[in-house]
Amino acid sequence: MKRVVPLVVSMMLMSACSPNANTLVAAEQPKSAVESKAGVSLSDISGHWAESDIKAIVAAGYVDGYPDGSFKPDHTVTRAEFITMAAKAASLKPVQGGDNKEWYAPYVAALVQAGIHQYKDFSSGDWNTPITRMEMARLAVRASDKSLQSPEDSTDAKKFMFLATQKGLITGMADGQLGKDESATRAQSVKIIQRILDVSQGKKLEVDKRAASYAEVELTGSNVQTMWGSHVVELPYKMPLEKTTATVKVHQVLIMDLKEKDGAFRSMFDGQIAKVNDKPIGDEYLVALRVDITDGSYTLFGQLAPEETQLTIRDSTGKVDKRFYPVGIESNEGWYLFVRSKEEVKSQKQRIGYVNLWLFENNGAQFNLAKKQ
Secondary structure: OOOOOOOOOOHHHHHHHOOOOOOOOOOOOOOOOOOOOOOOOOOOOOOOOOHHHHHHHHHOOOOOOOOOOOOOOOOEOEHHHHHHHHHHHOOOOOOOOOOOOOOOHHHHHHHHHHOOOOHHHOOOOOOOOEOEHHHHHHHHHHHHOHHHOOOOOOOOHHHHHHHHHHHOOOOOOOOOOOOOOOEOEHHHHHHHHHHHHHHHOOOOOOOOHHHHHHHHHHHHOEOHHHHHOOEEOOOOEEOOOOOOOOEEEEEEEEEEEOOOOOOOOHHHHOOEEEEOOOOOOOOEEEEEEEEEEEOOOOOOOOOEOOHHHEEEEEOOOOOEOHHHOOOOOOOOEEEEEEEEEHHHHHHHHHHHOOOOOEEEOOOOOEEEOEEOO
8 A cells, every 4th residue: 555645734724714714614524635636726826935835735635725726825724723734744643532522633632642732732712713823833843853742841932933943944924023923824834834844854944044033032132043153141141340339231132244134133223333433344243232220320331342343323314323322321221232243253153163242341340141052
């Protein structure tokens, strides 16, 4: 008997795409796998970003279009539907038994038994609820990483989204944002299932650096790992300053490639960027520290980084943008900006395996925000 390939995306996708896309009729149990088809034509996927994936999966007989010849790639997918796809993509046999007689129950049980799903994963809604991108990311990461398949695993949602972006399982929306709470579409679900299969076959997926940066900052307060492959101290970090009663804390460390105008967080620092000594900016990274000062009089003007690396941002009139006045002059919280040469970053990674982030406070304190894992 011919072996069925691991991915069997069946007619269960179709049931949520009736005029009431959020209602799943329990009687509409998925069909079994069908034979490969030739010359498949779908009326509504031409030019769609997932066109090639949809065509390949339909041609392979893993999923059918609608009787009218459409696929409806932008309709939502329920939790029951995606979890069934994930179970089949992982080559798990349905686990029969139990009180729940719905068509998807054996697939849910199979994923729970395999450690890919935990019943507590969904804290609200039901199995007919459209699955979110965050929920889909969690399933995809567990399906791709055996170390997270223990029933005792307590990895939180932020870590799952970070891992999903780092592995290339999840990419950002059009603007790079994560869209964690947005309902996933049929096209997105097909793409994720294909990526799970690619990872299982040892393929290295392309990583969306923008999405990975947003996910890392949500998790750790920094995107240094995404941008430099390094790590930073736990944030918020209290600077070990000398000769001052002030407490200065670093809450975020953002790294941006100055040549990537649409990179993650880059729009936050839009304006006329210039070094304080008026020297030209080269091929460099922008480093932005979000800091605050309490319990004392202190200013970060002229502190922490050499003058030739410090930045200022001016508005359309040429004046320093008030959001980026030196912290401690007009406000006790804000951003401290400087640059790092890409050549220097590359050299450090080659020499010592990670990138230092030394800061030199004028009163004598020196400290490194980076650390080696």
